[in-house]
Amino acid sequence: MTTASLSGSARLPDVAERGISLYRAIWRWHFFAGLLVIPFMISLAVTGGLYLFNDEIDDTLFAYRNIVPVGEAPLQPSAIVANAVEAVPGSAAVAYRTPGGTDRSARVTVGVGAGRMMVYVDPYTADILDMVAPSEEFNRVVEDLHSLDFFGKRVETIIEIVAGFAILLVFTGIYLWWPRQQTGGVITVRGTPARRVFWRDLHAVTGIVSALLIVFLAFSGLLWSGYWGSTVNGKLTAAGLGYPVQLWDDVPTSTKVSTDVLSKAGWLVENAPVPLSTTDGGSVPSIGIDRAVAIADKAGMLPGYELAIPGDETGVYTAAIFPADLSRERTIHIDQYSGKPLVDIAFGQYPPLGKAIEWSINVHKGQEWGLFNQLLMLTTCLAIVFVSLSAVVMWWKRRPAGRIGVPPMPPRRSIYAGLWLMALLFGLAFPLTGIAIVVMIVLDQALMLFAPMRRVLS
Template sequence: MTMTTSASPAESDASGVSLYRALWRWHFFAGLLAIPFMLNLAMTGGLYLFKDEINDTFFAYRYQVEAAGSPLSPDRIVEIAASAVPGSVARSYKDPASATRNAIVTVSSKAGSTLVFVNPYDGDVLDTVVAADEFNQVVRSIHSLAYFGTFPNILTEIAGGFVMVLVATGIYLWWPRRQIGGVVTVRGNPSRRVFWRDMHAVTGAFAGLLIFFLAATGMFWSNTWGSNVQAWLTNKGLGYPAELWDNVPVSKKVTGDVAPNSGWSVEKAPVPMSGTISGEPIGLEKAVSIAKDLGMASGFDTAIPRTETGVYTASIFPDDLSKERTVHIDQYSGTPLVDMGYPLYPAPGKAVAWGVNVHMGQEWGRFNQMLMLATCLAIVFTCVTAVVMWWKRRPSGRLGVPPMPPSRSVYFGLWLITLVFAIAFPMSGIAIVAMIAFDQIVVRFVPPLKRAFA
């Protein structure tokens, strides 16, 4: 992705020229590598913003029902769902979010996890879908490239770091240098390269902070950086209120293992164990009733214990962040062993939860959805204009890489910036170091490459 200007006043100063060209070159290489990933992230992310609307429009037959009397008990619904998938065992139950919503039971068998959609009034099985094949889950998996394995997912993480570099360098290249055109206005017409340059630069400048926000908050789901940050916050007691477990025996499992829809901040929180094994378990119906009495928001999931020491885990990650909550309930006594929600999170945990919620378009209703959709469209637009602009300026038979800076000393400061960035975002930092090393060592001393990259 390139962001160019006509001859700049900064070019009268040698150090200014060097810095400008170095950052332009970085911007180009980062964009060249990141554009395919940015397009995927923007298009699938924009689609996922409207997951509820998609469900209500295209999959209403399995999500919407007509209220008809008293609903069946959770235990009966789970029994119906398990019988719909022979040889399966129920793992979790999603209580209907309203009187016209279905119940969803996740069952597991040798074939894996399956979602069973059940009418809570008459027990009709509306649909069964392999969990990994559910439409919105597929979109989410393609979004992170986790659908294609670990390595592509790591590439997406690297691209996320590159996007932050693109925004930072792009703002520098756009920054007014006593010129008027191309700052907030667009010059020329579509037949001229300057038109595409200005469309790219102005759009990127005005949407830059939102694009940076999406890239930064998206890193929380990344394979290495996100996992390490989550582990660090957990170990320091900054992600969730660890003191709630002080007098509770815990298992080796974490909340994310049993409640996939729990909030990001509590995914690594340990799952407690039920106390003295005595008598019969209270059953799912009683556990759901206890969660409702505790004030859980409608539409929560309840994970069903898998062992004698397991617990019922009721969790919800709703649009209203203040209602995000996870409750672990003793399967014998019905006692809430751990009850935590957004209001109890430490400040860093709240900040991350807020960032995740805004990233997903959930925090301010329709406005948040439209704001994030506009940002996704801006990403697509900057990618398209970058490609068109590059195509118009590239020399025949060559890649058309921006020229190297006349003064190599400028790279000392840039290497320092790269080092700091690499510490903050290791995977992206390593990729940037490799990119610069290739440019400064391989390209410079291999004539065919030097010509191709000119």
């Protein structure tokens, strides 16, 4: 671009050049960020869309182990647990999930060495309906694929980077979408699928319509991430905005936390300590699972809760449920000798910020407003797939033959000073994503120093 020197208009080309430089720099960032995360975004959308309907999947594909004929009266929990343990030689009961309704099975989790097995039992006859390892249960596999936990804790860190990049993509996408005298591609899609402009407009319009929901999914998903989510959880608790720590003031606690004894724990209480039972020198016998269930039932626990069974003499019975109805979310730790509830915490006791976080997670999982919530989140997942696939098609149609087709460098490299500042601020909010952005910029600038690479990338 040339710079004009006519009187009264000398500054216009300079301003225009800065505008072009900023647009190209953000476009380039948007391209590289999308290139890195599109496969993960599609995977998250597909697995997330499936998990929205986990209850429906259980009630159809796996009805044979979840739904039972209604009998006259259910057996005692101890009889159900005993039959499950007998079905898995050498095992010991770890947890018991009470039937969620009169036509629902009970589930006993047993430990076999370092492994676990979930045994589904008819609560009326104690017949074994099915046995499956937790890591092989369908909805658990979908959840683990969604979080990448399926591939190990180290790989799971990628989710935090992807979620941060998703937020970055939305905001840079809004900047690129912002109308600049064009009439098409703002709220309408031009052309036909044979033309690149169709895919550009589909990408832009779908992205802008779903932008807020994508940011919501990404941010609420970050709460589960290994580093950022754990850090936020810890800071909230330290600031008195997490679980009410005062409930633990008068009870001895173990080194275990909720996630050590429960297969599923609420976000706010997942790192809450588990109390200890008072042994009284071993002279008092344990109350047993039948009485523990009776105590939890009398306390008003919603049917379908999970009861963790103490594994040693200082362990407690922990009854917990995290249902779609947040008002019924509850965790009770019961002394295994006295039967006294040591800690009883419900959703109503959470601080306002904690309630807001649990609510956002509930919406993320499609549980807050029934079918409407499920369909809203499913629509957002489909939008993510459309945005991702249209980006790939758009790039494929735009790229020069034999080259990658990276958006051009900005005319003014000095524009990167402001972008570095933006990256720093973003990195302070989302450290792992910030580090990835810095690496992306450094590689981009380094590769541009070599002429052969410039030709391949451009």
